[in-house]
Amino acid sequence: MARISDNAGPARKRSKGDGEDDMERVALAADWDDISTGLRKDLGHQLHSQWIKPIQVGDFDAATGTLALYLPSEFAAEWVRKHFADRLSLAWKIARSEIKTVAIEIHPSRKRMADISLGDSRRPANDGPDLRVVSDGGFGDPGFSSVGLDASLTFAAFVTGDANVLARNAAQRMAANDKPQFSPLYIKAATGQGKTHLLHAIGHQFLAAHPRARIFYCSAERFMIEFVQALKQNRMIEFKTRLRGFDLLLVDDLQFIIGKASAQEELLYTIDHLLSEGKRLVFAADRAPQALDSVEPRLLSRLSMGLVADIQPADLELRRSILESKLTRFAPLSVPDDVVDFLARTITRNVRELVGGLNKLIAYAQLTGQPVSLQLAEEQLTDILSANRRRITIDEIQRTVCQFYRIDRSEMSSKRRTRAVVRPRQVAMYLSKVLTPRSYPEIGRKFGGRDHSTVIHAVKLIEDLRTRDADMDGDVRSLLRQLES
Ligand SMILES: Nc1ncnc2c1ncn2[C@@H]1O[C@H](COP(=O)(O)OP(=O)(O)OP(=O)(O)O)[C@@H](O)[C@H]1O
Numbered sequence: 046m047a048r049i050s051d052n053a054g055p056a057r058k059r060s061k062g063d064g065e066d067d068m069e070r071v072a073l074a075a076d077w078d079d080i081s082t083g084l085r086k087d088l089g090h091q092l093h094s095q096w097i098k099p100i101q102v103g104d105f106d107a108a109t110g111t112l113a114l115y116l117p118s119e120f121a122a123e124w125v126r127k128h129f130a131d132r133l134s135l136a137w138k139i140a141r142s143e144i145k146t147v148a149i150e151i152h153p154s155r156k157r158m159a160d161i162s163l164g165d166s167r168r169p170a171n172d173g174p175d176l177r178v179v180s181d182g183g184f185g186d187p188g189f190s191s192v193g194l195d196a197s198l199t200f201a202a203f204v205t206g207d208a209n210v211l212a213r214n215a216a217q218r219m220a221a222n223d224k225p226q227f228s229p230l231y232i233k234a235a236t237g238q239g240k241t242h243l244l245h246a247i248g249h250q251f252l253a254a255h256p257r258a259r260i261f262y263c264s265a266e267r268f269m270i271e272f273v274q275a276l277k278q279n280r281m282i283e284f285k286t287r288l289r290g291f292d293l294l295l296v297d298d299l300q301f302i303i304g305k306a307s308a309q310e311e312l313l314y315t316i317d318h319l320l321s322e323g324k325r326l327v328f329a330a331d332r333a334p335q336a337l338d339s340v341e342p343r344l345l346s347r348l349s350m351g352l353v354a355d356i357q358p359a360d361l362e363l364r365r366s367i368l369e370s371k372l373t374r375f376a377p378l379s380v381p382d383d384v385v386d387f388l389a390r391t392i393t394r395n396v397r398e399l400v401g402g403l404n405k406l407i408a409y410a411q412l413t414g415q416p417v418s419l420q421l422a423e424e425q426l427t428d429i430l431s432a433n434r435r436r437i438t439i440d441e442i443q444r445t446v447c448q449f450y451r452i453d454r455s456e457m458s459s460k461r462r463t464r465a466v467v468r469p470r471q472v473a474m475y476l477s478k479v480l481t482p483r484s485y486p487e488i489g490r491k492f493g494g495r496d497h498s499t500v501i502h503a504v505k506l507i508e509d510l511r512t513r514d515a516d517m518d519g520d521v522r523s524l525l526r527q528l529e530s
Contacts, residue, residue: 069105073112077102080136087132087338096125101152110145112137115152122151131266132301138270142277194252194262198245204370206363207522209239212354216243219325220250227352229316229326233333234356237395240329243356244295247327251293261288262295265302272308285311289318292325299330299348302340313344326351359396360526364389367396368403378407380417387419388426390480392433393529402429437480437528439473439491445527446473449520458493472521474500475507480528 081100085093099121103113114133116122125133126149134147200220205213212232219230232240248260263271275284288294294315302309319326330337334348359367368385384406392399402422409425410417423430443457450469457470470492477488478500485497485504492500510517 070102073102073105076137076140080133080140083136084132096121096129100125103150105144107143110143111148112144112146113148113150115150117152119151122149125149131264131270135266135270135273139273194245194248194260196249198242199249200246202370203239203242203246204363204367206360206366208357208359208363212239212243212356215352215354216247216327217250219327220247220254222254224323225325228320228324229328229348229351231334231348231351231353232327232329232356233331233353234329235331235358235395237397238356238358239396240331240356241297244297244327244329248293248295251325255292258292259290260293260295261291262297264298265296265300266298268296268312269302269308272311276307285315288315291319294319294324294326296326296328299328300332300337302337306341309341309344313341313347316344316347357526358393358529359399360522361389361529362522364393364396364399367399371400371403378411378417380407381419384417384419384422387422391430393435394433398429398433402426405429439477439481439483439488442476442480442528443473443491445524446476449524449527460493471503471507472524474503475521476524476528478504480525
């Protein structure tokens with residue numbers, strides 16, 4: 046039995062018709078209680094209590110089919126819109142067919158406070174908050190052959206490095222003219238590492254070769270929403286016919302496939318049907334098929350039966366190449382090498398933040414007429430930089446290098462001069478210079494009190510060896526990857 050939630054919307058003055066309104070609010074609160082409980086199971090306690098629990102159910106506007114959900118701050122509202130809008134929308138649509146749209150907003154009382162503190166007296170009183178409204182659309186719409194493909198996300202714009210070469214090659218094979226050697230292709234990567242980019246690129250390339258091809262790109266949540274709507278509106282036959290008519294199906298964010306066993310079953314039948322017709326299927330998710338939550342075993346086995354291709358976090362070299370490739374678009378604006386290097390070294394969490402940081406910096410420089418410099422980057426990107434700054438310590442470097450070369454930790458400070466320990470020590474000194482802000486003398490002190498000239502010599506030597514000796518370069522790359530991940 047559903048309980049009435051504490052979060053039953055903002056206080057209002059009582060007026061005529063409040064009896065009916067109250068009943069509606071009680072019913073909404075009861076639905077919310079159920080939805081919130083379901084989300085707690087899906088998301089886990091921590092995410093739920095941080096983002097879902099603070100939500101208050103606002104008013105439902107029957108004329109537009111819009112339900113307002115309130116959060117205590119614009120930041121929280123923005124976060125919830127970005128990460129949970131589709132989930133919330135889906136859950137509400139399943140609970141109540143009359144809800145067409147869910148609007149995630151800052152609580153009206155907080156909104157007024159925010160306006161007052163901004164001192165914006167010119168703002169009209171009824172000027173609503175910045176909304177992202179989740180609305181309908183998708184493959185129920187006519188003209189879906191190229192729906193949702195972003196023109197900028199092509200193979201030409203995708204920079205390849207060690208971290209993503211397997212996924213890129215697999216994606217290109219999937220888009221190639223001849224019959225695919227595997228299907229489905231399942232692309233797995235952490236957030237912001239280029240999964241969506243590759244999905245769109247496949248779509249573009251396939252469409253270029255087959256202009257009449259029927260392609261559909263959607264998120265797993267969109268699929269679920271479409272399914273539930275078709276079910277409620279008795280449009281299942283039309284839904285199935287359309288779905289099974291695609292030549293290329295691209296399903297993104299599969300980790301959000303939730304609940305509804307019948308929708309998963311429909312996806313399973315669609316996969317079987319399209320595969321038996323030799324059609325192409327591509328899925329992307331932030332985890333391996335086996336790690337998807339509440340997905341039924343038969344669907345899991347279909348997802349894993351083709352090729353599962355990983356994209357690893359972009360390493361330093363790839364991050365630098367991505368920045369350089371983006372920069373060609375901004376010519377003639379010049380971005381000094383030290384700034385590119387700084388961004389590539391500092392913004393390590395994901396490519397989305399890296400590209401976002403560069404875009405922000407350039408936009409600021411263009412708008413203010415200031416040259417791009419290290420100082421400007423530090424000033425303008427404080428949030429991104431501090432979120433990314435995981436200080437790598439010299440101790441951590443020494444430990445990682447010793448494990449890598451299988452030598453005892455004490456050798457970092459010892460006076461032994463055999464090659465088996467000297468080279469790892471020099472590599473560790475080099476990495477300390479590259480990955481930490483420490484000066485040569487400071488590094489020397491951490492290596493058994495060595496002189497700064499010894500450190501300078503080590504850094505130059507390893508730099509030089511990396512250009513001449515592929516093994517050494519490979520070792521250093523691998524260590525950089527370990528330390529930066
Ligand atoms: N190798 C790359 N070359 C060029 N741009 C890239 C590359 N990888 C990612 N990007 C860019 O980074 C941004 C984020 O990539 P994308 O949206 O594809 O990530 P994602 O893995 O789908 O993330 P999420 O799981 O959060 O949806 C996009 O602007 C994309 O173009």
